[in-house]
Amino acid sequence: MKVVFRWPATASRLGAVGTIPPGFTRSYSYSTASRLVTHRLFSKGSIYLYLDDRPTDQPTNRPTDQQTNRLNMNIIETHSLTKKFGDFKAVDAISFGVEKGEIFGFLGANGAGKTTALKMLIGLLKPTGGSAMVAGYDVEKHPDQVKRRIGYMSQKFSLYEDLTITENVRLFGGIYGLPTTEIKEKTAKLLDRLELAPYAKRLVSEIPLGWRQKLAFSVAMLHDPGVVFLDEPTSGVDPLTRRQFWDMIYEAAHAGVTLMVTTHYMDEAEYCDRVSIMVDGRIEALDTPGALKKQFGTTTMDEVFTRLARPDQKVNHVD
Amino acid sequence: MINVLNINHAFGDNQALTDISFDVQAGEIFGLIGPDGAGKTTLFRILATLLLPGSGSATLNGLDVVRDYKTLRTRIGYMPGRFSLYQDLTVDENLQFFASVFGVTVEENRHLINDIYVQLEPFKNRRAGALSGGMKQKLALCCALIHKPQILMLDEPGTGVDPVSRREFWDMLRRLRDGGLTILVSTPYMDEAAWCNRVALVQQGHIMAIDTPEALTAAFPKKLFAVRAVDKYRLINDLRSMETGANAYAFGEFAHFASPSAKIQVADVELFLQKKGHNGVEVKEAEPTVEDCFIDLMTDDSQQSTVDSPPGEITLK
Structure with missing residues (x-):
């Protein structure tokens, strides 16, 4: 289930908040996770109008800006992105694009170069060749702008265990530069949504x-x-919670957020819109799970992965 | 070979292990299957004589984990979940160090690790910290085997390891088992259960079930279907509403639908989904996996432990 929106080339801007023009029907609407921004597209025959009712008093340092909402553009795009450590090419000229609202699976064996590629995309590591644009900014030239516009969660480190749930939310809200009132609001909403309100004062290590x-x-x-x-968000998580976590991923994608996910669970590869598989620093396969299985003549993503990760040997399945 | 009897352990108010009892036979691979936080590591530390149990007892090859801890330590090989070798020693130096700690030499026991060591040999002069994840794991396994233990204990060897390397690691474990070693292994990956002789499904410090993987899946109490439709997420919600006590969840490219009624047929599910307006419906009966069993047991137990079960489900609207 992919929510990809192509802005019709003929669409013209309707202006600020108003009513639906007579004769037009609403043909598309989407909103960001926070429902701050809503674009609506109306159509009558082949005529398209769009309504732009973004709040005008948006603070400029906020990531919900035009860059991230510009349509008809890949929100992640790399061209021959390369990282060399000495003579070793950890990432070898990878080129790919990820669309807005897409769930993109980023797979590969240990040591294939996933982590290095991810680090470049989130502005933590400078490429040695090629380029990458993330959320409208070049990762090499404007790593700080990129960092402001992306979210990152890893299995290894995600929250401060010796702070309470509320303290963690407040801390990260502060790091992201959100105003205090908004942090308060968002904390309440978040706790409510996750039904964690009764545990707000518990240490993260206790949950x-x-x-x-x-x-x-x-x-x-x-x-x-x-x-x-x-980055491996569901590693070690029980099977029920793992599925609930994916429900959240889908919800975010539905709201227009782009998600790039690494996982070692091959069933989760099936839940992605498209999947790329890295082998020795290169992207050896990139397509929808269905098309990849077809391409490799297999019935599961596990087999696709095995074929690519160990091309020169027949792996004996232990069962 | 391993006898665990009524072990309880708490850290402050947190009951980590509740009444854990099981036996492991000589020469089998016994798997503790459960998510992080289920208590697996606590149990491993008790069995490896690194932690005194709150109550209960355990013996390994007749040696008590509390009374005989010194002797016991020479009989077991323990590979903790976290990489715990010396990062600034080379591969060979690490091996020699662990051999000398146990009063043996690498040479006299080389045959025990040869299979695995050949893959490490090209890197024998590299510092352990500079090895790739897969190689670190192989080195840790060699170090755990070098003193010729009778029992090998591996705490989550598969975590963070890609599926192909994981399978290769299990091939190694099976060869060690076939060579007569008794192996206790823990994992959060449900698919690894199929490679064990017997498993205990662990959740929140309790053992929910112990059996062979085949017997566990054979005892799955519901009828299971693999279902597919265009709108996967509406599909799951609709299936959940089909009858009381039914469960539905994503399972790779299909959704699994577990029905409490034995009479329900493929055609019934198809008809129900067509009435709900689903397109591209495909329904077939499915063989339950250990993961299906685990989910079923978790859902059954959810009323008993309110604090630890998730506070609410988040479903996509």
Whole structure:
């Protein structure tokens, strides 16, 4: 289920908040996770009008700006992105694009270069070649702008365990530069939505891992980023919570957020709109799970992965 | 080979283990299957004589984990979940160090690790910290085996490891088992259960079930279907509403629908979904996996432990 929106080239701007023009029907609407921005498209035959009712008093340092909402454009785009460590090419000229609202699975064996590629995309590591645009900014030239517009959550580190749930939300809200009143509002909403309000004063170390991961995901989206990077978010999580976590991923994608997810669970590869598989620094396959299975003549993503990760050997399945 | 009897352990108010009892036979791979936080590591630390149990007892090969801890330590190989070798020693230095701690030499026990060591040999002079994840794991396994233990204990060896490397690691474990070693292993990956001789499904410090993986899946109390439709997320919600006690959840490219009624047929599910207006409906009976069993047991237990079960489900509207 992909919400991809192509802005018709013929669409013209309707202006500020108004009513639906007579004879037009609403043909599309979407909103960001926080419902701050809503665009609506109306159509009559082949004529399209769009209504732009973004609040005008938007603070400029907020990520819900035109850059992240510009349509008909890949929100992540790399061209021959490369990272060399000495003579070793950890990431070898990868080129790909991810659309707005897409759930993009980023797979690969250990050591294939996923982490290095991710670090470049989130502005933590400078590329040695090629380029990457994330949320409208070049990761090499404007890493700080990129960081402001993305969310990041990893299985290894996500929240401060010796702070309470509320303290964590407040801390991250502050780091993202949200005003105090908004942090308060968002904290209440978030706790309500996750049904964590009764546990607000508990230390994060005291709550089960599954809750922690859901909370971490919500915190990574606190500043309404256009893109969220999830690095093995469900590792070690129980099977029920793992599925609830994916419900949250879908909900975010439905609201227009782009999600780039790494996972070692091959069933989760099936839940992505498109999947890329890295082998030795290169992207060896990139398509929808269905098309990849067709391409490799297999019935599961696990087999696709095995074929790519160990091309020169037949792996004996232990069962 | 391993006998665990009524072990309880608490950290402050947090009851980590409740009444854990199980036996592991000589020469089998016994898996503790459960998510992080289920208590697996606490149990491992008790069995590895690194933590005194709150109550209850355990013996490994007749040696008590409390009374005989010194002797016991020479009989077990323990590979903790976190990489715990010396990062600034080389591969060979690490091996030699662990051999010398146990009063053996690498040479006399080389045959025990040869299979695995050949893959490490190209890197034998590299510092352990500079190895890739897969190689670190192999080195840790070698170090846990070098003193010729009778029991090998591996705490989550598969975490963070890609599925192919994970399968190769399990191939190694099976070869070690076939060589006569008794293996206790923990994992949050449900699919790894199929590679164990017997498993205990652990959740929130309780053992929910112990059996062979085959017996566990055979005892799955519901009728299971694999269902597909265009609108996957509405599909899951609709299936949940089909009858009381039914469960539905995503399972790879299909959704699994577990029905409490034995009479329900593929055609019934198809008809129900067509009435709900679903397109591209495909329904077939499915064989339950250990993951299906785990989910079923978790849902059954959800009333008993209010504090630990998730506070509410988040479903996509």
